Amino acid sequence: MNAIDDTDNLLRRVPFTNPSYIKADGSITSFAFKLRKGENGLSVDVERLTTYEASVLDRSRFRLYSLPASCPRNLGLHCLPDPLPDNAAHALITGNFTDGISRQLAQSATPVPDPGSPNRR
Secondary structure, eight states, X not given: OOOOOXXXXXXXXXXXXXXXXXXXXSOBOGGGGSOOTTOSSEXXXXXXXXXXXXXHSOTTTEEEEEEETHHHHHTTOEEEXXXXXXXTTEEEEESOOOHHHXXXXXXXXXXXXXXXXXXXX
């Protein structure tokens, strides 16, 4: 994979039925941008290298949220290509994820409309 440009959109897959991740109004919580134990980065896909279907994996459980790579970089984080054997678009956001940074990432993330959904959300 080529380098990730600041204008690239990064897609984060989020379980939409879990209130830890999604607020009642549909906005994303900062929990979606916190590292879990054992993780060395936040898993994302580079939008230009994938499709909605490939990134969402399971529409019945997940939704996609997007943010430009410039957003985490402006917060002192790094966006690194991390292609997997079954996902060439995979990348990691790495760095020091404070509560404030996770909150800012969540506020910057926008829902990606599901092209296969009748109401496109």
